[in-house]
Structures are given as C-alpha cells and as structure tokens.
Amino acid sequence: MENPQILLIGNDPALKAEFDAAIEGVRRWHPLVHHAHDRRQGVELARSRRPDIVVVESPSDCDALRSLATELSVAAPECQVVAAYRRDQFEGEQSESQFLIEAMRSRVADFLRRPLSSSELQETLDRTLNRAQRDSARMGKVLSFVSNKGGAGKSTISVNTAVALAMRHPGEVLLVDTSLQLGVAAMMLDVAPRTTIVDAIRESHRLDETLVRQLAVQSDCGLHVLAAPPDAVEASHVDDEGFSRILTLARRAYRYVVVDTYPMLDAVIMAALDLSDLVYVVFHATVPSVVGNAHFIDVLRKVGVSQGRQRVVLNYNFPKVTGSLRVEDVVERLGREVDHVFPYQKRLLTALNTGQPYALKAGRRFGFGKSLHRLVEEIESLPGANGSSVEFRAQAGGRVGGEVLA
Ligand SMILES: Nc1ncnc2c1ncn2[C@@H]1O[C@H](COP(=O)(O)OP(=O)(O)O)[C@@H](O)[C@H]1O
Numbered sequence: 001m002e003n004p005q006i007l008l009i010g011n012d013p014a015l016k017a018e019f020d021a022a023i024e025g026v027r028r029w030h031p032l033v034h035h036a037h038d039r040r041q042g043v044e045l046a047r048s049r050r051p052d053i054v055v056v057e058s059p060s061d062c063d064a065l066r067s068l069a070t071e072l073s074v075a076a077p078e079c080q081v082v083a084a085y086r087r088d089q090f091e092g093e094q095s096e097s098q099f100l101i102e103a104m105r106s107r108v109a110d111f112l113r114r115p116l117s118s119s120e121l122q123e124t125l126d127r128t129l130n131r132a133q134r135d136s137a138r139m140g141k142v143l144s145f146v147s148n149k150g151g152a153g154k155s156t157i158s159v160n161t162a163v164a165l166a167m168r169h170p171g172e173v174l175l176v177d178t179s180l181q182l183g184v185a186a187m188m189l190d191v192a193p194r195t196t197i198v199d200a201i202r203e204s205h206r207l208d209e210t211l212v213r214q215l216a217v218q219s220d221c222g223l224h225v226l227a228a229p230p231d232a233v234e235a236s237h238v239d240d241e242g243f244s245r246i247l248t249l250a251r252r253a254y255r256y257v258v259v260d261t262y263p264m265l266d267a268v269i270m271a272a273l274d275l276s277d278l279v280y281v282v283f284h285a286t287v288p289s290v291v292g293n294a295h296f297i298d299v300l301r302k303v304g305v306s307q308g309r310q311r312v313v314l315n316y317n318f319p320k321v322t323g324s325l326r327v328e329d330v331v332e333r334l335g336r337e338v339d340h341v342f343p344y345q346k347r348l349l350t351a352l353n354t355g356q357p358y359a360l361k362a363g364r365r366f367g368f369g370k371s372l373h374r375l376v377e378e379i380e381s382l383p384g385a386n387g388s389s390v391e392f393r394a395q396a397g398g399r400v401g402g403e404v405l406a
C-alpha cells in the first residue's frame with residue numbers, strides 16, 4: 001500500500017494548506033488525497049472512494065466527533081478515522097487529555113495535532129496504515145466463482161465448497177447467491193429464506209455485522225446463506241455500492257464468504273471481484289468453452305484481477321465421450337495451467353433434486369470429493385485464514401497462490 005488514499009474533511013483553508021505542506025515532507029508513503037469541504041460531501045466521498053484514512057477537522061465537541069466517525073465507518077467500513085485538532089480549540093473546563101480519552105472511545109483511530117508537521121504525519125500514517133493492514137489480514141476471505149457462460153458449474157462448485165467449508169467451520173461461512181434470474185443456492189440447500197440480499201441492500205444505511213448475520217438463513221450443516229433476490233424486478237435494486245458494503249461487512253462477520261455469481265461482468269460482479277481474495281473461473285471441457293475462457297481470463301486480468309488471484313477450474317459437467325477434451329488439450333489451448341479439475345459426478349443430480357448437497361456425504365479420496373477437498377484446503381491456506389502463517393504453509397509445501405509466497 002504505497003499509495004494509500006486519504007480523504008481530508010474540513011472547511012478550514014488553513015488545514016488543507018497545512019496538510020498539503022506536511023504531506024510534501026512524508027517520505028514513506030505517496031498518498032492520493034481527496035478533499036471535502038463539509039461533512040455531507042465527506043461522507044459521500046468516503047462511500048464512493050473507500051479511502052484508507054479519513055482525516056477530519058475535529059470539532060471540539062466529542063459527541064459531534066463521535067457521530068461523524070460513526071457515520072464514516074458506516075459509509076466506508078474499512079477506513080481509519082484520524083482527528084486533526086488544535087490545542088487552543090479547547091476552552092474552559094475541557095482539557096486536551098479529556099478530549100483525547102473521550103474521542104478514543106469512539107471510532108477515532110488516531111489523532112494529529114495542528115499545526116501539522118511532516119514527522120508527526122509520517123508517524124501517524126505508519127501507525128494507521130499498519131493497523132489497516134493488520135485488520136485486513138484478520139478479515140474473512142472472499143471467494144468468488146465466475147464464468148463467461150451459464151451452465152459451467154459455478155453454482156454446483158460454489159455451493160459445495162461453501163458446504164464443505166461450513167462443515168469444518170460451522171457458523172463461520174456465508175454463501176452469497178447473487179443470481180439475478182433465479183437463485184439456486186437456497187434450493188440446493190433446501191432452506192427457505194425469509195430475507196434476501198435485497199433486504200440487505202434496503203437496510204444498507206444501518207447495515208452492520210450483526211444485521212448481515214441476521215439476514216442470512218442457516219442451513220442444517222452450519223452454512224449461512226444470503227439468498228438471491230426473488231425475481232428480476234427485485235434484483236434491479238442490487239447495485240455495486242450496496243453490494244460492496246454487504247461484502248465488506250460480511251468479511252468482518254464470517255471467516256469465509258463464498259460468492260456465487262452470474263455470467264456477466266457488470267458493476268455488481270466487478271465489486272465482488274474487487275473484494276475477492278481468490279476468483280475461481282469455472283468452465284467446461286468443450287472447445288468453444290475453452291476458447292471463450294481464454295478470452296475471459298484475459299479480460300479479468302485487464303479489470304484488475306491479477307493472475308495471482310485467479311484460479312482456473314475445469315469442470316467435467318457431462319460424462320466423457322469419445323472426442324472429449326483431455327486436461328492436457330485444455331492446458332494447451334488455454335496457454336496456462338489448470339488449477340483444479342472436477343470430474344463428472346452423476347450423483348450431483350440426485351443431490352440437486354433432494355436438496356442435500358453432495359459435499360455432505362462426499363469422500364475425500366476420489367473424484368469430485370477429492371477435488372473439492374483440495375479446493376477447500378487451498379482456501380484454508382490463504383494468509384490470515386485459520387490463523388495459519390505464510391511460513392507454516394511454505395514449510396508444509398502446500399500449493400498456494402503465487403501472490404502469497406512471492
Ligand atoms: N462435475 C459435474 N458432474 C455432473 N454434473 C455437473 C457437474 N457440475 C455441474 N453439473 C451440472 O451441470 C448443470 C449446470 O451447473 P450449474 O452449477 O448450475 O452451472 P452455473 O451455475 O455455472 O450456471 C447442473 O445441472 C449441475 O448439476
């Protein structure tokens with residue numbers, strides 16, 4: 001994070017000038033700075049820009065500061081709020097130390113004393129950005145399953161992955177079904193959701209970790225599901241901003257967040273991609289599908305999903321016949337390795353019709369169950385997941401993303 005985004009909120013022209021001068025002298029970071037003149041504009045910018053740090057011109061009144069900090073953390077849950085104050089702004093009874101103690105009880109992460117100096121700003125940025133990085137390592141992992149065509153196996157593999165994870169971490173896994181047409185996750189899991197992702201969007205202004213958990217429906221295996229909108233009209237309420245918010249909060253409430261998507265690269269899916277630790281690209285073994293996917297993978301890279309975050313999943317969703325593409329053929333046509341291969345499993349159909357996901361009974365030694373197990377282990381070995389460390393996994397020799405060990 002060499003170029004953190006900082007949002008400065010305050011209408012005192014002197015503060016802006018001080019800040020610009022102090023930033024000049026900061027060596028370690030090269031922040032991108034946005035400026036808002038008032039609270040309303042500031043909250044709006046926080047929501048749309050999702051800055052790492054928000055520096056606010058602090059009111060002397062702690063209640064006012066607290067309410068601003070709370071509003072900011074609702075608008076941009078990941079941001080760290082820093083209050084800039086002047087010693088001489090406290091009068092009469094109120095002392096600086098009283099103010100600091102009270103302010104620290106609110107969502108204010110740090111303070112800057114004015115007039116700002118480069119060295120103090122540097123120190124505050126060090127502390128705050130390091131804290132932000134630690135926080136983000138502690139957050140739940142987001143895994144998205146995407147494809148450029150329907151019928152590739154996204155729902156099958158994402159639902160089974162979520163179930164397999166939930167069996168190992170009951171109550172700590174959320175499956176988000178974003179399907180715009182007809183969500184299948186609830187059906188596949190035989191749960192009847194009373195609330196859906198649309199309710200989460202509607203409650204956006206007061207959405208927090210607790211509410212996200214309350215809006216999810218629980219399945220017997222310990223998996224929580226945020227169901228798809230009931231129809232396309234309802235689905236039109238789902239926008240990228242609301243969806244980012246849901247995912248950001250879900251990461252705080254769950255250890256793993258699995259996102260089933262639909263075959264489109266619209267703003268909502270892009271928001272999911274932005275927040276994903278790993279993006280699984282699912283496709284099946286036909287020539288058009290492989291060719292389409294080579295292109296799709298390239299597009300993903302162009303929209304910012306680096307190869308280190310991508311995983312290529314070849315899914316044999318129909319029985320092998322003469323002339324079926326072998327894995328080697330796919331690798332050659334694709335021009336890159338395939339990370340996971342799921343074989344055909346005819347019992348997936350029974351699972352679909354009975355609402356008993358295959359993962360519930362799948363073994364780990366052969367076929368689909370073995371592939372699923374490998375994928376789950378890959379997810380569990382992400383840095384920060386399960387509290388395991390990068391060093392441990394390097395010693396264990398497990399295959400982890402290039403990004404991780406690089
Ligand atoms: N490995 C597999 N073996 C057998 N059937 C599969 C497999 N993967 C998917 N299917 C079946 O293929 C169909 C499409 O899968 P689905 O997960 O709904 O695709 P998507 O969500 O990408 O549209 C479903 O009927 C599913 O049961």
Ligand SMILES: [Mg+2]
Nearest residue numbers: 154155184261
């Ligand atoms: Mg689907």
